[in-house]
């Protein structure tokens with residue numbers, strides 16, 4: 001039997017254990033320490049963000065973003081429907097109401113439907129959470145123009161898109177705040193971790209306060225509002241510092257893997273890959289494609305028989321039982337993509353031979 005090819009396994013640089021050893025020497029086995037600071041600085045210097053806060057997950061970072069913006073019970077929050085649940089759970093944590101917006105041909109949020117959702121909202125939505133799906137940039141020029149005109153704050157869910165760019169600007173840097181994930185399956189991994197970025201230092205200070213139990217600045221533990229325990233461990237931040245050092249290599253390799261798939265499978269007339277919008281360079285976190293004539297569930301099953309892990313595309317939020325009563329402005333685009341698409345193994349540690357093995361298996365299934 002061939003070795004198993006995983007969808008997107010962690011890919012360590014080799015420096016992680018050295019940095020972890022430094023953490024142990026310092027004995028800052030805690031959710032603070034020099035590596036937490038260094039990790040935040042590394043993300044700022046790579047992305048150009050002015051301020052960053054390391055959190056234990058991206059989900060927590062999104063929750064902090066909503067708290068900082070003062071999102072409360074009953075508020076409306078616009079969100080991409082074609083995304084992972086972690087993008088929108090925080091809306092529910094705040095007892096706010098999501099309004100889901102469908103995708104366009106970019107697979108990401110449709111600016112036209114966004115405008116329609118704003119026009120038809122019962123009240124002015126407080127914020128938009130926009131996902132850069134599978135590492136490819138959403139149409140941020142159009143989206144920011146609409147949201148600036150309407151006075152709606154924008155939070156970029158860049159959990160999947162660390163290192164992706166539009167007009168040379170990093171994902172996460174277009175909106176008022178941005179969020180990255182370092183979960184086990186993302187382009188970089190600290191096993192679990194997140195980062196909130198913004199150019200607004202007061203917001204990041206406030207998020208830091210909320211992420212550390214909202215302790216007022218007194219020795220005796222005074223509390224005026226409630227917070228969370230959302231900070232990242234110094235041990236995991238050490239992994240993050242080592243991972244950030246190889247981010248551009250990881251983006252290049254994922255893009256190479258995508259190009260190999262496209263070269264080899266693009267010849268199949270019934271296959272289409274997720275596009276990249278003009279002026280952008282995605283990180284190609286996952287190579288995703290749709291079939292015209294084949295059921296992706298069949299393909300996934302047959303790949304599994306060949307010991308290759310693949311997955312369906314995210315099931316859109318407006319189709320989830322959890323959100324059956326939520327508002328949605330949809331035109332069937334993400335639903336169609338969901339029924340036709342799948343994610344291929346895309347880990348940066350894959351060899352070209354691994355990619356060829358997946359291609360040959362897929363080609364065999366399609367014939």
Ligand SMILES: *Cc1c(COP(=O)(O)O)cnc(C)c1O
Pocket residue numbers: 056057058059060083084085086087131157159160180181182183193194
């Ligand atoms: C992974 C992911 C999240 C959640 O990230 P965690 O760090 O696991 O909390 C949020 N949104 C999207 C689009 C994701 O892919």
